Amino acid sequence: MFKKLLGKQINIDTLSLEERVAIAKNEPIPAHVAIIMDGNGRWAKKRAMPRVAGHHEGMKTVRKVTRFASDLGIKVLTVYAFSTENWKRPKPEVDFLMRLPVEFLGSFLPEMMERNVRVEMIGDPSLLPAHTQKALFEAMEETKYNTGLILNFALNYGSRSEMVNAMKTMLQKVQDGQLTMQDITEECLTSHLMTAHLPEPDLLIRTSGEVRLSNFMLWQLAYTEFWFTDTLWPDFSEENLLKAVENYQKRNRRYGGL
Numbered sequence: 001m002f003k004k005l006l007g008k009q010i011n012i013d014t015l016s017l018e019e020r021v022a023i024a025k026n027e028p029i030p031a032h033v034a035i036i037m038d039g040n041g042r043w044a045k046k047r048a049m050p051r052v053a054g055h056h057e058g059m060k061t062v063r064k065v066t067r068f069a070s071d072l073g074i075k076v077l078t079v080y081a082f083s084t085e086n087w088k089r090p091k092p093e094v095d096f097l098m099r100l101p102v103e104f105l106g107s108f109l110p111e112m113m114e115r116n117v118r119v120e121m122i123g124d125p126s127l128l129p130a131h132t133q134k135a136l137f138e139a140m141e142e143t144k145y146n147t148g149l150i151l152n153f154a155l156n157y158g159s160r161s162e163m164v165n166a167m168k169t170m171l172q173k174v175q176d177g178q179l180t181m182q183d184i185t186e187e188c189l190t191s192h193l194m195t196a197h198l199p200e201p202d203l204l205i206r207t208s209g210e211v212r213l214s215n216f217m218l219w220q221l222a223y224t225e226f227w228f229t230d231t232l233w234p235d236f237s238e239e240n241l242l243k244a245v246e247n248y249q250k251r252n253r254r255y256g257g258l
């Protein structure tokens, strides 16, 4: 891809990853990147490995991408482990999935503390087993004062139910006289969503060739740039994230005019 740099056209494909990161940092980095992580099962199937091997590899990719997002200066990374409802999965797979966060946090929490990463979540964690919830809440508690990248997990998250809950809360407030009809604005609804404390996503990435939103942050993605890739989540690399950011910057570059 050619890029105008210091008045010269240069082909950035010939540069190293480090050089391209340095160049990318000269332009606005998307503050909030949301990723629908898809493709673990297919990755394992392609290698005639059990599905849980795909989930394990996928979890390692979450670590790798979190490191790189933190290095790039991304403020919020929301990861949505798009997964058909867990009850559709065989029990051994669900049990593995629910143990994976304990391994993820056990090995990665010290590094997240060093990197000043804060762990947050949106969605409903109450359906997770106690040991999974415990690992999650401990990680959120330990990292809650960190001021670097926010690693935001969308767990058991559904956008439509999130919006219905926001509307019900607002309706209740109107009934209680806490809100008037004039108060019901887009900003008001936005402030009643689980993401009220986060900037809206600037860039949405979905892997494994699926081109769907799957009931993910439907309200919040109104002005977000979408970047789809056939790459399966376990194969997703720093290169893929950098390419998505470079493409985002290209789309948001203004040559002179409006």
Ligand SMILES: CC(C)Oc1ccc(CN(CCC(N)=O)C(=O)c2cnn(Cc3ccccc3)c2-c2ccc3sccc3c2)cc1
Binding pocket: 037, 038, 040, 055, 056, 058, 059, 062, 080, 081, 082, 083, 086, 097, 098, 100, 101, 102, 104, 105, 119, 128, 132, 136, 139, 153, 154, 155, 156, 157, 233
């Ligand atoms: C703070 C964090 C570590 O806490 C968590 C507590 C519970 C969960 C499990 N979970 C929630 C249940 C649901 N489906 O919503 C999933 O999201 C789910 C569904 N498939 N995969 C495999 C997969 C792995 C990697 C990428 C995509 C999918 C995962 C999964 C399991 C373990 C890990 S570790 C980092 C990400 C991740 C994702 C997640 C996190």
